[in-house]
Amino acid sequence: MLNIATFKRGGVHPDDMKRLTKDKAVERLPLPGELYVSMSQHLGAPATPLKAKGDRVEKGEVIGKASSFISADVHSPVSGSVVDVRKVRLATGANADTLVIKPDQEQPDSFKTAFDWRSQSKEEIQALVKEMGIVGMGGATFPTSVKFSVPTGKKVEYLVINGVECEPYITCDYRLMLENTDDLLEGAMIAAKAVEPEKIVIGIEMNKMDAAERLDKRAKELGYPIEIQPLKMKYPQGDEKQLLKAVTGREIPSGKLPLDIGCIVCNTATTYAIFEAVKYHKPLFERRITVSGECINEPKNILAPIGTPFSSLIEYCGGMKDGVYELVSGGPMMGFDVPDESVPMVKGSGGLLALPDKKKGLTFPCVSCGKCVQHCPMGLMPNRMFRNIKNGNYAEAMALGLMDCKECGCCSFSCPSHIDLVQGFKLGKKMGRKK
């Protein structure tokens, strides 16, 4: 816990705004009237629905089957009946089959029996992770079972638990680290059993030092070989590329995965989900979400089932104030705006923010100040890529490294002329791929 690491190149320092919900303990949301469980909860192919209109579902039952290698099972968060199956548009823009489930009045109090995971083999744990529909809960929702299937011949040197939570406003991972410290550490040990790393490190930013100290203390008391690595505050440190650079000093080569440099990164919420899945055989059907923003009456950290419509969350938080400009699913730097409150939560929803217009300001032509270049964590030249995209020269933009852009938003955030660079890059990638 001595040296404080960070990544060197680029990055920005937005106001973290975590003070709104930092001290709010996680509350369980009363069951909403209807849940909208989408089959597209994860990166990759949407699951195939197993239930039809009128069917009964039990809590934790598989209702969507993984349809390909990169896909994940979807489980019912409640016992109830399927009222409807229809297409619902998610915050990311995905338009997938969605089961509308009406929960029963009485819900079973299941998933309380603890299983002994220490006697289980590596393969059994991996199978459980797959069976329980675990996906990366930091936002990208990459199926964890795929991440954990280490090809033979590759050695995992580092298992890095990502407790950075560098997006402003979001505090649900922080609360998890504080409230479920022991379970989280056990989850890290379970994950370690599945991938057999040489070292387990938890990376935490300095604005969460109390959580870092608590984790460090408990890990020592429990005798777990887990190292806590405090990190300087800087966005986007929660991205696995920047996190690994900060923790291990290694750079993931362009177009490669963390495994190529001997690392596996696992988000805190995911680690906790692994703990629940392996210890209690509880599928991933609920998660913690931070409902915050300047325009929410009572910002809160909430534990809610997957499929909860955002309107229920907002209602539970005392509704929205006047002057709300946009509703963001995720963090303010990379989150997606939703058109209305009916959009449901998915496995990757870590935040719901009601924000005023924070980008106010006139748009000017590019003045080549170089701020985007100096803040880009990937070492790209956003000004040049944008100019090429604007002129329809997608091939040149790709040659400049457009595909290495991860849309973290550092360039748009720092652009004094308020140019929507990220929007240009999203378009450029689509058009560039077409050709």
Next chain:
Amino acid sequence: MLTVRTSPHDHDSISTDKAMLYVVMALLPSALWGCVMFGFRAVLVLLVSIASSLLTEWLLGKMNKENTLLDYSALVTGLLIGMNMPPSIPLLIPVLASLFAIFVVKWTFGGLGCNWANPAIAGRVFVFFSFSSLMSKFSTPWVLKSSAELVSSATPLSALKMEISSGLSSEAILSASGVPVSGIAASLSSSMGINPYVVDEFLGFASGCIGEVSALLLLAGGLFLIFKKVISWRIPTCYILSYAILQWVFGGVRGGNGLCSGEVLLPILSGGLMLGAFFMATDWVTTPTTPKGEIIFAVGCGLFTFIIRCFGSLAEGVSLAILLMNMVSPTIDRFCKAKKFGYVKPPKKEKGAKA
């Protein structure tokens, strides 16, 4: 009711118009000092430059049916042009400089962001070569005027330039050519043995252009801009440092004193170096975008300033040096690409694959 737009949904507090206003705020103390030193005439020159700049911008905006006054770049250009004028200049000259800066250098190339050189510098250089004698007539601040005899005098730099080959120290040359010293500087120099001209240049009791007399106030303004993150520390620091080193090593050569004997403080504090390094060489549009490029740019400015000042026929080299480097700035940018993340040397890649 709700807006849907792409991420990020937050923005840094900096914006182009705000940055321009910060530049104006940083320039104001020095401009006001110039007005105090040179009187009503200086106020008039500043106002005429600003007004003609804004008017040109507004009229050209009319032609494009857009209002570009709101980016405040014309205000900065006008103020900088005014500050680069000798106080006794005929009022037509700042008007011509503003016209050239806004119309020829900025507007014809596509407006803000497309100008190939800093408009204020280009405007100043344009009138400097068109009206050389008028542009080199400087009045002495009223504080220094013991009697009415000195209506126009040489700046310390130009006086030094004339006499440099004599091999004397700058202090001896300047007092021999009759450059006056303020009371504070004289007392400081007698009590502590500091060159009185250095004190005068630092505090701002010297003849020169309206905005460049007080190195102290310019330095304060520059630090304010760095603090507000409008400019980075790289360009001013590298510019002044590279010039200082060159001046120290080779500055004495012309006076016959050999290497490493050049006087450093006086040349740094006098002339347009402070104004140039903090406010003109740091113009966003005409400087490279990468940190490495910025350093090359700044060192280039230092080199050319030194060459022109020491070996050229002009006493002043700052604006020409910056203009020259402005022109090569796109080339510097082309060759100084940022190092992309994840593009490591091949051996490291192999190691990753093996592991």
